[in-house]
Amino acid sequence: MVLAGCSPYGPEELDRLMKEDPDFKLMVATRDQMSQQMRLIKDDLLAKKKGMDAQVGKLRQDYDTFAKSQNVKIEKFKAVSETNRNQLAQEIQTAAARLKDKGQELRRYEEIMKGWKGLLKNSKSTEISSRDKQKWEEDILRLEEKMRPLKEVIEELKIQIRLKKRKLSFLR
Numbered sequence: 001m002v003l004a005g006c007s008p009y010g011p012e013e014l015d016r017l018m019k020e021d022p023d024f025k026l027m028v029a030t031r032d033q034m035s036q037q038m039r040l041i042k043d044d045l046l047a048k049k050k051g052m053d054a055q056v057g058k059l060r061q062d063y064d065t066f067a068k069s070q071n072v073k074i075e076k077f078k079a080v081s082e083t084n085r086n087q088l089a090q091e092i093q094t095a096a097a098r099l100k101d102k103g104q105e106l107r108r109y110e111e112i113m114k115g116w117k118g119l120l121k122n123s124k125s126t127e128i129s130s131r132d133k134q135k136w137e138e139d140i141l142r143l144e145e146k147m148r149p150l151k152e153v154i155e156e157l158k159i160q161i162r163l164k165k166r167k168l169s170f171l172r
Contacts, residue, residue, distance in 0.1 A: 089168060113147070117140065
């Protein structure tokens with residue numbers, strides 16, 4: 001019996017010992033009560049754990065649902081900001097292209113003006129009629145009149161570009 005793993009003491013032996021020793025009977029009864037109380041405590045803990053796990057699962061699910069909706073809002077806000085940044089960047093590119101065109105136009109006028117002024121300066125040594133000279137001077141004045149608003153447009157474009165770049169830096 002010992003080799004088979006069975007206890008050499010059976011229920012009969014326990015009954016005999018409890019009849020012979022009332023203190024031992026009390027110890028066994030106390031053990032049985034404490035075992036019952038421990039089982040009740042463990043069952044209660046397990047029930048509370050299951051309840052808490054269910055609550056945690058529900059809270060986690062509620063949070064995940066809430067987080068998803070908030071992340072959708074965040075993405076919408078980011079998209080609006082990105083659209084605004086892209087719009088400013090496009091406006092900067094457009095203004096820069098206009099500035100480049102106006103700058104080239106101004107340089108062409110300046111080269112023409114330089115050539116005409118050179119001709120007038122050299123006219124003292126060459127024979128140019130006073131009528132032709134007057135026409136050249138009038139042409140120079142008209143060209144200067146064309147250049148003045150062009151210079152203003154160029155300055156305005158530079159200011160716009162600087163301002164838009166500053167705005168863009170605030171949107172990053």
